[in-house]
Amino acid sequence: MRENATVAEKLATQAADDLDLLLRMTFKDENRGDAEAALVEFFRRYQTTLLGFAEKNGFRALGWSPDDFVLRTFEKAFEKAGSFKAPSGLSPEKLRLKIQSWLFQIAKNEFLMEFRRPERKQEALTQKEQEEAEVQNPLPEKAPERFDLSALKSKKAAVRTFLEALPETDSEMLVISMNFYDFKTGKAHIPDDILTGLANSMGTTPESIKTKRGRLLRKLEEYLETKT
Amino acid sequence: MKNHGENPAKNGITSEELESLLHQVLREDGKVFPVSEEDIRNLEVEIDPNEVQNIDPARLLARVRNQKSEERSKVVSLFGKTSPEVENDLIAMAARNGGQITDEVRKQMEKDRANAEKGLTDEK
Numbered sequence: 001m002r003e004n005a006t007v008a009e010k011l012a013t014q015a016a017d018d019l020d021l022l023l024r025m026t027f028k029d030e031n032r033g034d035a036e037a038a039l040v041e042f043f044r045r046y047q048t049t050l051l052g053f054a055e056k057n058g059f060r061a062l063g064w065s066p067d068d069f070v071l072r073t074f075e076k077a078f079e080k081a082g083s084f085k086a087p088s089g090l091s092p093e094k095l096r097l098k099i100q101s102w103l104f105q106i107a108k109n110e111f112l113m114e115f116r117r118p119e120r121k122q123e124a125l126t127q128k129e130q131e132e133a134e135v136q137n138p139l140p141e142k143a144p145e146r147f148d149l150s151a152l153k154s155k156k157a158a159v160r161t162f163l164e165a166l167p168e169t170d171s172e173m174l175v176i177s178m179n180f181y182d183f184k185t186g187k188a189h190i191p192d193d194i195l196t197g198l199a200n201s202m203g204t205t206p207e208s209i210k211t212k213r214g215r216l217l218r219k220l221e222e223y224l225e226t227k228t
Numbered sequence: 229m230k231n232h233g234e235n236p237a238k239n240g241i242t243s244e245e246l247e248s249l250l251h252q253v254l255r256e257d258g259k260v261f262p263v264s265e266e267d268i269r270n271l272e273v274e275i276d277p278n279e280v281q282n283i284d285p286a287r288l289l290a291r292v293r294n295q296k297s298e299e300r301s302k303v304v305s306l307f308g309k310t311s312p313e314v315e316n317d318l319i320a321m322a323a324r325n326g327g328q329i330t331d332e333v334r335k336q337m338e339k340d341r342a343n344a345e346k347g348l349t350d351e352k
Contacts, residue, residue: 036289039285039288039292040285040289043283043285043288044282047282047283048275048282049268049272049275051282051283052258052271052274052275052277052279052280053258053271053275055280056257056258056259056274056275057258057259057260063346065339065340067283067336068340068343068344070283071283071287071291074288075288075291075292078292097265097268097269098265100268100272101265101268104268107261108261111261139263139267139268140265141264141265141266142265142266143252143255143263143264143267145252147245147248149248149249152241152249155249156249156252156256159253160253174250175254175259178247178251178254178259178260179260181251183263186245186247186248187243188247188251217243217246217250220250221241221243224241224246
């Protein structure tokens with residue numbers, strides 16, 4: 001943020017709409033001070049949900065700091081501000097959701113990149129990897145559920161109770177693995193390179209993650225049988 | 229991922245339904261990455277902003293500026309350069325508008341540094 005920004009400039013930034021802030025961030029090479037002021041305001045508006053999410057999930061099991069995760073996401077958003085796309089004429093509420101979903105996709109990319117080929121972290125990405133990492137397909141309004149789960153609604157409370165009763169490391173491992181859930185197959189598929197990175201982070205082997213995960217799902221199945 | 233059983237269980241849930249149910253519960257509770265705008269709405273409801281301790285934007289600015297200076301440092305300096313420690317201190321001070329670091333931010337910075345150093349050690 002510019003140290004000599006006037007009060008009027010600061011107020012104008014606080015009143016700017018989200019698209020204006022993103023646009024100003026894209027001009028970081030031409031007007032660095034203004035782009036940074038826009039970033040600070042953008043960060044102020046959007047960091048809470050992402051931070052709340054990072055604190056809730058199992059990233060701590062991997063030795064990650066929620067703050068670091070959020071800061072990395074916004075660093076990337078600043079770098080890629082020009083890649084944000086939204087149809088014109090969206091209501092402020094719709095636009096806010098689009099921005100949140102864009103930020104979460106950046107965050108997820110960062111999450112995946114952390115595990116992918118750790119030995120190559122310091123090397124430049126290939127053109128193909130770069131393109132893959134930058135694809136930001138908009139999130140759908142609703143999840144493309146494979147099954148009609150309305151009949152299983154009554155079992156949700158039991159699932160929550162089961163998860164709460166698990167040792168923290170087991171619960172976190174199961175939760176992290178579910179980030180790789182595939183709606184097409186109805187199962188979580190962790191790509192091999194990511195599974196290896198995940199196992200390294202958790203101080204175990206890919207095989208033992210697979211075995212433990214299978215065991216936990218069987219336990220959940222049995223638990224639902226007896227409790228619901 | 230290994231299938232833990234294709235056949236419907238006694239209570240009539242297939243393994244796919246079980247994973248779908250688990251995934252749905254975790255999404256509703258904001259524990260896995262959202263996959264739809266509806267999930268984001270749920271997440272916003274789930275998170276109490278008063279319970280989240282927001283990050284000081286100065287930390288983000290310090291990182292963004294540090295990254296920029298790292299990009300620039302690819303150019304070889306003819307007259308030697310400031311040590312990275314001094315440069316980082318100056319950048320961080322500028323990001324705070326010359327202000328002092330609060331105890332809270334200092335603690336967090338130490339935690340971040342410890343995590344980063346742990347990461348470097350692990351990579352070796």
